[in-house]
Each structure stands twice: as C-alpha cells, then as structure tokens.
Amino acid sequence: MNCRVAFAVFALAALSVYSQPLTADDLPEQPNFIVVFCDNLGYGDIQPFGSTLHRTPHLNRMATQGRKFTHFCVTAGVCTPSRASLITGCYSQRVGMHQNPRDGHVLRPISPYGLSPDEITIAESLKAQGYATAIIGKWHLGDQTEFLPTRQGFDYFFGVPYSDDMTQAVGRRLGDRLDGNDWPPLPLMENEVVVEAPCDRNGLTKRYTEQAMRWIDEHRDEPFFLYFPQAMPGSTRAPFSSDAFRGKSENGPWGDSIEELDWSIGQLMEQLMKLGLASKTLVIWTSDNGAPINRDLNDLSRGSNRPLHGRGYTTSEGAFRVPTLMWQPGHVRAGTVCDELVTTMDLLPTLTKLAGGEVPDDRTIDGHDIAPLIYSRPDATSPYEAFYYYHRDQLQAVRSGPWKLFLPIDTSGGHPHLAKSDPPQTLLFHLYDDVSCQRNVAVRHPDVVQRLMQIADQAREDLGDQGRPGKGQRAIGKIEGQPQPQAMAR
Known part of the structure; x- marks a missing residue:
C-alpha cells in the first residue's frame, strides 16, 4: 500500500471514529x-x-x-x-x-x-x-x-x-x-x-x-x-x-x-x-x-x-x-x-x-x-445581543439576531447599498431569509428598526461615531521620534 492510499485509509478511519462529539470533560488539557x-x-x-x-x-x-x-x-x-x-x-x-x-x-x-x-x-x-x-x-x-x-x-x-x-x-x-x-x-x-x-x-x-x-x-x-x-x-x-x-x-x-x-x-x-x-x-x-x-x-x-x-x-x-x-x-x-x-x-x-x-x-x-x-453543545446559541459594522469611525450598521439595520447616514464616505448621491435611508435585512440582502423590509418592521436604533445609540456611546469619541475607547500605540524603515542591514 503506497503512502497516499495508506493516509487516505487512515483519514477515513479517523473520520468514522471521530464522528461523535465528546463531552467537555473529554477535551484534551491545553x-x-x-x-x-x-x-x-x-x-x-x-x-x-x-x-x-x-x-x-x-x-x-x-x-x-x-x-x-x-x-x-x-x-x-x-x-x-x-x-x-x-x-x-x-x-x-x-x-x-x-x-x-x-x-x-x-x-x-x-x-x-x-x-x-x-x-x-x-x-x-x-x-x-x-x-x-x-x-x-x-x-x-x-x-x-x-x-x-x-x-x-x-x-x-x-x-x-x-x-x-x-x-x-x-x-x-x-x-x-x-x-x-x-x-x-x-x-x-x-x-x-x-x-x-x-x-x-x-x-x-x-x-x-x-x-x-x-x-x-x-x-x-x-x-x-x-x-x-x-x-x-x-x-x-x-x-x-x-x-x-x-x-x-x-x-x-x-x-x-x-x-x-x-x-x-x-x-x-x-x-x-x-x-x-x-x-x-x-x-x-x-x-x-x-x-x-x-x-x-x-x-x-x-x-x-x-x-x-x-x-x-x-x-x-x-x-x-x-x-x-x-x-x-x-x-x-x-x-x-x-x-x-x-x-x-x-x-x-x-x-x-x-x-x-x-x-x-x-x-x-x-x-x-x-x-x-x-463543540456542538446542546442548545448553544450566539453570545451576541448586538454586533456593530463600522467603516473607519462611522457606525453604518448594527445586527441583532437575524436582523441587520443600515442606519440613515451620510453615504459620501462609502456605502455598500447606496450611491454617494443617494439621500440617507434606513435599510433592514433579514440575513437568513434574504441571504443576498435584496429586500429592504424596514417599513414592515418598525419595532425591529426602533430596537436596533437604540442599540446603535449604545454603540456610539461606547465606541464613538464620526466626530464623537466613545467612552470605552483606548489609545493606539505611537512611537516617539522618527520611524525607520525595515530594511536589510548594510
């Protein structure tokens, strides 16, 4: 049996043995x-x-x-x-x-x-x-x-x-x-x-x-x-x-x-x-x-x-x-x-x-x-109540559960759905029912829009938005003196 065939047989055997999840206690230490x-x-x-x-x-x-x-x-x-x-x-x-x-x-x-x-x-x-x-x-x-x-x-x-x-x-x-x-x-x-x-x-x-x-x-x-x-x-x-x-x-x-x-x-x-x-x-x-x-x-x-x-x-x-x-x-x-x-x-x-x-x-x-x-634990679900989509320092969208809300923002900085000339719009997509984000359902779900707008306010308070620093932000690193290129030693 050549090496490739031997390895394939071993891999298939491993797959059959490993097809069932083990308990948390069975996980290897470190x-x-x-x-x-x-x-x-x-x-x-x-x-x-x-x-x-x-x-x-x-x-x-x-x-x-x-x-x-x-x-x-x-x-x-x-x-x-x-x-x-x-x-x-x-x-x-x-x-x-x-x-x-x-x-x-x-x-x-x-x-x-x-x-x-x-x-x-x-x-x-x-x-x-x-x-x-x-x-x-x-x-x-x-x-x-x-x-x-x-x-x-x-x-x-x-x-x-x-x-x-x-x-x-x-x-x-x-x-x-x-x-x-x-x-x-x-x-x-x-x-x-x-x-x-x-x-x-x-x-x-x-x-x-x-x-x-x-x-x-x-x-x-x-x-x-x-x-x-x-x-x-x-x-x-x-x-x-x-x-x-x-x-x-x-x-x-x-x-x-x-x-x-x-x-x-x-x-x-x-x-x-x-x-x-x-x-x-x-x-x-x-x-x-x-x-x-x-x-x-x-x-x-x-x-x-x-x-x-x-x-x-x-x-x-x-x-x-x-x-x-x-x-x-x-x-x-x-x-x-x-x-x-x-x-x-x-x-x-x-x-x-x-x-x-x-x-x-x-x-x-x-x-x-x-x-x-x-590890496929029973009833495990996403730990995220909210997830934020920033473009640089601009909060553009928020997600909660299946819903993704694009906020009514100035689009001149770049927007995946709207042209620079378009006026601000509120867009709501259901990410499971509409995987390609083609159907804006904001008008049909005003309660979802309102809830995600409130989540956006929380993000702005913590992480900021254009022209508005967030209370939870920390500083980037910056060296003193003149930066030097990474180059070969002469």
Whole structure:
C-alpha cells in the first residue's frame, strides 16, 4: 500500500471514529491552536462554501471532518482593523486601530503608529499559560520595532510586517504622500531582522507552509499556538503562487493562489495526523475580510463573495462574513454546520479558556467564549445581543439576531447599498431569509428598526461615531521620534 492510499485509509478511519462529539470533560488539557487567516479571500471562493471554480479538496476534507461556520464575522472590511480584533478580542475602534491621522484605515510602511503594547494580545494570554507562540505570515499591526510580534507575545515571527502590495515601487508612485519615497523593498523578516528584500512573493505560501511545519515539529511536545496569516490572495490584481500552482487553475492568478492555500492546509493537517497531534489541535481556517470582487459580478478573477451581497472593504455581508472551518478530530463534530453569529473577537477569550486561563478583567474585551458552539453543545446559541459594522469611525450598521439595520447616514464616505448621491435611508435585512440582502423590509418592521436604533445609540456611546469619541475607547500605540524603515542591514 503506497503512502497516499495508506493516509487516505487512515483519514477515513479517523473520520468514522471521530464522528461523535465528546463531552467537555473529554477535551484534551491545553490543546494546541492553529489559526489560519487568509488575506482578502471571499465567502464563495472555496468549495465548502459553494465555489465551483476553485479546486479545494483539502478544505473539503476539513469541512467533512470538522465544522463549518456560515455566520462567522470579522469586524472590518480591511486588513489592519480586522487583524487588530483577532489579536486583541476587541473592536478595532476600542483599541484605536480603526484609523489614524497618518495612514487612514490601514497601516502603511514606516508609520509611527501600531498596536499599543499596553493591549493584551491572544499570544500574551496563551504565553501566560505556558504556550509556545509563533506568527508565520502577515502582521500589519505596526512595522516599528516596538510594535512587532516579538514585542506582542510571540516567541517567533517569520513573515512580512505589512501587506504584500506595499512595495518600494508602489511607494515611489505615491511620492511624498505617506512618505512613499522612503518605502523600502518589501521585507521578509525573521523575528526582528530583515532576511530578504525584496522578498519573492511567488514563494510566500510555500515558504510559510514549510516554516510552519518546521515550527510545529520543533514544538510538538509542548502546547503551542500558531497564528498563520497567509499573504494570499492578497491585495494585488494578480495574486502570487509558486511554480507548482501558477497557471494551473481555471481562474487565473486568483484561483492559482487559492488552490495553493488549499495545498497548504492539507500539508498541516497531514502533519498533525502523522505526529499524533490532530485530536489535540484545534485548527481554525478563515479570512481577514471578503474579496474585492470585480464590477462585473460574473467575472470572478478578483474573488467571489457569493451568495452574499457586496465587496470587501465595505460594511456589506460580503466584506464582514468570511468562510470559516474548524477541525479537531474527535472533538469538533464531523460534518456539522453552525449558523450562529460568532466573530474573530471570540478567539482570544475562547482559546484562553480552553488553555486553562482567564480572560483579562481589567479592561473591556468584546469577544466571548464560543467553545459551546465549536463543540456542538446542546442548545448553544450566539453570545451576541448586538454586533456593530463600522467603516473607519462611522457606525453604518448594527445586527441583532437575524436582523441587520443600515442606519440613515451620510453615504459620501462609502456605502455598500447606496450611491454617494443617494439621500440617507434606513435599510433592514433579514440575513437568513434574504441571504443576498435584496429586500429592504424596514417599513414592515418598525419595532425591529426602533430596537436596533437604540442599540446603535449604545454603540456610539461606547465606541464613538464620526466626530464623537466613545467612552470605552483606548489609545493606539505611537512611537516617539522618527520611524525607520525595515530594511536589510548594510
């Protein structure tokens, strides 16, 4: 029997053994955690969520052997604020990472701003419980030394400090704006040292995967947390991939990059099985926000958010709801689906509790412990009474249960349903009955509108709104002195 056949037989046997959920008492003490966070990958870009264009056999297996989350949300339609929420368990507005005077809504190279060292990160929370911690991939929460992952609870960092499209060539096109003339060649870093510049973007997915597997093997005998924010599909019009995948999909560079991402998670799953770590490791696979998509909705060369409405970078469902799979054979019930609202903010409290720790009580953490939903506990429901959709500092929509209300706001700053010239309107959608958000039912449900308007007032009081600071907001980090580019040592 060859290795591939042997592994397939083993995987099928594991699936049959692990098809029933275990009780809370059966969960392993201090499980390992791997969080894969793709970049700009859309809801409809993989087969478990409906894609008929991209081949994702390993993600299909992950869904068959694990649990699919259809209402898993991020907190922003763009990179920096979305990542800040995963790392801190908070809305980006709470930790000051939603915008700043120099960069706007995403951090750029050589910015004086970054995630405040005063915040408690998911890595710091797990490190306090004795976990080895690593990030392999894209950081994008500050490129100055004070803000790097190694100063935020991660033992090890291998990756790029910001987006893969923030290259020296792009900086030169910007000129003086955002200090573009000073942007360095795109740096690949190991811990706090640039090891390659410009880095080979075609090789990032492969190199990240190989480095992740080496790190897992090195820490196989201790509890570990691997944060694996992949660079792809990314923000460029033509994503990157290695020779083995370039030109092989039916959807050009976008499809090539996704099929390599599928290969990557397959490599990790197979490694965990071979090392005997699969049942002790909770693997979470998701995206930082929805795909940018093309104006022609039939052209999927920049991704698909089908059947959801809207594009990434907005407050649409297509931007905030992302494809999410969770896998831990023997504990996450095989072949199941969770339709309850959960978010990236829930990862810090959930993983901390599973590791045996306590969630920080000296500050507001917006996320919740969602272990009951991950492990299919009877009668488990969403912990969210309300969820907020911000575009930078503007509160645009709120959700409660199945209802999503777009507030009657000035649309000049960008609105997923209305043009800049449209007058303010109140829009109400039922997210289960109307998955594509096509039917505004605000007139038929004035009681729901009134209740969600009151929830919006609570959000403004706590997290602010345009021109109105919130009482619960904390400060972004900012260095003293002149920021320096991350460049190769001369």
